[in-house]
Amino acid sequence: MNLAIKGGKPVTPGGLKIQWPIFDEKEEKALLEVLHSGKWWRGAYKEQGGSKVGQFEKAFAEFSDAKYGIAVVNGTAALELALKAGGIEAGDEVIVPAATFIATATAVVMVNAIPIFVDIEPETYQISPEAIESAITNKTKAIIPVHYGGYPADMDKIMEIAKKHHLLIIEDAAEAHGSEWRGRKVGAIGDMGTFSFQMGKPLTSGEGGIVVSDNEELASKCYAYHHIGRFHGAPTYEHALCGWNYRMTEFQGALLLSQFSRLPEQTEIRYKNGEYLAQLLNKIEGVSALKKDSRITKRGYYIYFIRYNEKEFGGLSRDKFIETLKVEGISASTAHNQPIYKNSVFQEMNFGRTGCPINCPFYGKKIDYSEVKCPVAERVFESEVVALGKDFLLERKNVDLIIEAIKKIKENLKELL
Numbered sequence: 001m002n003l004a005i006k007g008g009k010p011v012t013p014g015g016l017k018i019q020w021p022i023f024d025e026k027e028e029k030a031l032l033e034v035l036h037s038g039k040w041w042r043g044a045y046k047e048q049g050g051s052k053v054g055q056f057e058k059a060f061a062e063f064s065d066a067k068y069g070i071a072v073v074n075g076t077a078a079l080e081l082a083l084k085a086g087g088i089e090a091g092d093e094v095i096v097p098a099a100t101f102i103a104t105a106t107a108v109v110m111v112n113a114i115p116i117f118v119d120i121e122p123e124t125y126q127i128s129p130e131a132i133e134s135a136i137t138n139k140t141k142a143i144i145p146v147h148y149g150g151y152p153a154d155m156d157k158i159m160e161i162a163k164k165h166h167l168l169i170i171e172d173a174a175e176a177h178g179s180e181w182r183g184r185k186v187g188a189i190g191d192m193g194t195f196s197f198q199m200g201k202p203l204t205s206g207e208g209g210i211v212v213s214d215n216e217e218l219a220s221k222c223y224a225y226h227h228i229g230r231f232h233g234a235p236t237y238e239h240a241l242c243g244w245n246y247r248m249t250e251f252q253g254a255l256l257l258s259q260f261s262r263l264p265e266q267t268e269i270r271y272k273n274g275e276y277l278a279q280l281l282n283k284i285e286g287v288s289a290l291k292k293d294s295r296i297t298k299r300g301y302y303i304y305f306i307r308y309n310e311k312e313f314g315g316l317s318r319d320k321f322i323e324t325l326k327v328e329g330i331s332a333s334t335a336h337n338q339p340i341y342k343n344s345v346f347q348e349m350n351f352g353r354t355g356c357p358i359n360c361p362f363y364g365k366k367i368d369y370s371e372v373k374c375p376v377a378e379r380v381f382e383s384e385v386v387a388l389g390k391d392f393l394l395e396r397k398n399v400d401l402i403i404e405a406i407k408k409i410k411e412n413l414k415e416l417l
């Protein structure tokens, strides 16, 4: 027997060489500096130059080809802010993809609006522009394209649709730090873009997030909403809007500034190794990378998606393939496991005692999420996607080991079938 699952020697007995997060004395020094300064929160906006959070906002906005950045506690909060600042209110419909992390949709509910789920493209796993167009109604106010896994959604078609129907675009770039569409960083191609700095993300402070935008009015509203309704420069207890406290601490700001100095090089290494893996995968019948698109000039990675075709592997199910890979030392998953509307919050319509905002007289329409069907997303999660976390991509050797393990499974299928 050759396969490790049958008692053979694993391709990589200790697993892949993975280290995340990556830090050294630089981060230690930055954190201690904040500690000893006694200034642990960002303070008023006018002090931005002296605040670590303010410095980070400026640097990340510049990196994102955006004019403004508002750092917040996490990527979910960033989405809520962007929706609120964009004027999304009770009963408005917001189009979201079926394949993403659930926060893309729950943030919509948290601002009393209605998420409308649409299907993804089979070859890219990103929101389908055709599906967006068919979901538009007179209640649609916004679209949240997600750059799922770091692969940019088709921003050409999405911006065209937005223009035609006067819709707000919030790019959920929580997983796409460094990704580029036609040479421009994702995030501020639409009206606003949001990022997450949660622990697993390509730029992290454990938790954290940011909204970026080129629009001064939207950025100013995002600032006010994250600062309990106070606009820049407002007197201390003058609150003009009803907002949250979503402010980032100086510890996070300092950590992000240090981590940020590592991001461009890490993105470059992941990108090169990702392209290398795609080339090798596409030579093996039955596995392939997402479609190559020349408009994607740089791809940041959070998830590396492999498309698995069970037929080409003699009928070996995708789940058995993942299990076999794992025992060879390659840890893989099914990403977010299912289209997000399959979660019980939507299937069971768990929206509290009144059912608002979805089962709310104010909305004036009836939605039953248990009836939603996005066939491509359902098939992808059911039997196709094999997902690898981004961390292996920092070492080219890992790519060779993954390919070796896949080939080994293919060559020894008779042990499994």
Ligand SMILES: Cc1ncc(COP(=O)(O)O)c(C=O)c1O
Binding pocket: 074, 075, 076, 077, 100, 101, 103, 104, 146, 172, 174, 175, 195, 196, 197, 198, 207, 208, 209
């Ligand atoms: C696509 C997407 N949107 C939103 C979020 C929410 O970010 P956070 O976990 O920082 O709240 C995440 C994070 O996992 C995500 O992957």
